[in-house]
Every structure is written in structure tokens, then in C-alpha cells.
Amino acid sequence: RRSELRRLPRGCPLDIVRGLEAILREYSALNMWEEEKGEHSTHVTKRSTKDAQRLEALAARRSVLLALVLNHLCYFQPKTVTLEDSPQGLQLRLGLSLEFLSAAAELLNQRHLLGLRSGRDFAKTLLTTDEEDSHGCQFHWGTRSGAVGILRVTTVGNSVAFVCMNDVWVLWANCTKDTAEVLTTCSSVERYFNFDMDALSSDASKD
Numbered sequence: 001r002r003s004e005l006r007r008l009p010r011g012c013p014l015d016i017v018r019g020l021e022a023i024l025r026e027y028s029a030l031n032m033w034e035e036e037k038g039e040h041s042t043h044v045t046k047r048s049t050k051d052a053q054r055l056e057a058l059a060a061r062r063s064v065l066l067a068l069v070l071n072h073l074c075y076f077q078p079k080t081v082t083l084e085d086s087p088q089g090l091q092l093r094l095g096l097s098l099e100f101l102s103a104a105a106e107l108l109n110q111r112h113l114l115g116l117r118s119g120r121d122f123a124k125t126l127l128t129t130d131e132e133d134s135h136g137c138q139f140h141w142g143t144r145s146g147a148v149g150i151l152r153v154t155t156v157g158n159s160v161a162f163v164c165m166n167d168v169w170v171l172w173a174n175c176t177k178d179t180a181e182v183l184t185t186c187s188s189v190e191r192y193f194n195f196d197m198d199a200l201s202s203d204a205s206k207d
Contacts, residue, residue, distance in 0.1 A: 010067060010072070010094050011206050012169060013151055013153070014108045014109070016171050021036060021098060023065050023073075024091055028091070030087070031130075065090075074171045076093075076173045081093065096184060104153050104155055107135075107137065109134065112117045113125065122139045123141060123149065136154045138151070142193045148163065150193070171184065172184060184189040
């Protein structure tokens with residue numbers, strides 16, 4: 001619904017981080033995953049039957065949350081996704097933790113990045129910054145026209161890529177060929193968008 005989308009802007013990477021953090025918290029709190037343990041299994045089954053309507057509503061909300069993450073906040077191309085049926089299932093499949101998102105938000109709130117929104121804003125700031133001074137962020141343009149840009153953010157031992165297309169940001173979550181990898185594995189994101197890394201390095205050195 002439009003009201004759901006309005007509360008999840010995509011004007012900058014920080015918007016995406018905040019949106020994902022809110023949804024992952026709500027997703028893990030849905031209270032729809034029942035554990036059947038020994039002598040309690042009969043009780044759980046009876047309670048689940050009694051609460052069928054509640055569980056149906058929770059399942060519908062779960063579907064909405066998945067759609068908001070995968071179809072709105074993330075760059076994800078397949079039509080379906082397989083998740084572990086648990087409160088942490090979405091976090092595990094994405095390869096994101098609330099700790100990482102909190103650290104990423106702190107990084108993106110640094111003084112030299114705060115207020116940056118468009119791809120050109122990040123390019124102007126980061127393509128003229130020495131790598132050791134980039135504080136965990138790297139930006140690349142995919143084309144000379146600036147139609148696609150990628151911001152890599154590395155913190156607490158993890159790295160993700162934010163993709164900017166016509167100044168709309170999404171999180172790369174399209175690593176689907178290798179099921180052993182989480183969706184946000186971003187080692188091939190530049191290749192996916194046909195980036196010429198040699199040309200990008202050359203262009204960056206001229207700026």
C-alpha cells in the first residue's frame with residue numbers, strides 16, 4: 001500500500017538502512033513460529049488451530065514485509081525466495097544483522113557523509129577522497145552518464161553494496177546463483193552491472 005511505501009523512502013543509503021532495521025525488527029517479533037517439543041506438541045497443535053485467524057493475519061503481514069524488503073528496499077530479481085522458517089530467517093537469508101545495520105547507520109552519519117543523497121553527492125565526496133580516509137565507504141559510477149552508481153559500505157566485518165539508479169537507492173540482495181551465499185554478498189555486483197573497473201579507476205584518478 002502507498003502508506004507503507006511512504007514510510008520507507010529511498011532517497012539515500014541511510015534511508016534504506018533505517019527501513020531495513022525497522023522491518024527486520026518487526027519481522028522477528030511476528031510471533032508466528034511455533035516450536036513443537038515432545039509432550040507439548042499436542043498443546044501447540046490445539047493452540048495453533050484455535051488461533052488460525054491470528055496466524056493467518058501474521059502470515060499476511062509477513063508477506064507484506066518480505067515484499068517491502070525484496071521488492072522495494074532491495075535490488076532482488078527472482079520472483080521467489082527460500083527462507084528459514086524462524087524469527088531470524090529473513091536476517092539470515094539477507095546476511096544482515098541488526099548490529100551491522102546499526103554500525104552502517106553510524107558510519108553513514110559521519111560528518112563528511114551526513115546529508116549526502118544523490119549518487120553525484122557521494123561521487124563528489126568519495127571519488128576525491130583517499131581510500132584510507134574513506135572510512136569504510138567506496139563509490140563507483142557504472143557509466144559515464146552516471147545512470148548507475150554503487151556505494152560499498154564495510155563495517156563490523158561485513159560488506160554490502162547500495163545501488164543508485166537515477167537517484168533512487170536500493171540494497172544489493174541479488175546474489176542468488178550460489179545458495180551457499182547470502183543474498184547481500186556483493187563480490188559480483190560491479191560485474192552484474194557491466195562496470196569497467198579499469199575505466200572507473202582511471203576516471204577517479206582524473207577527478
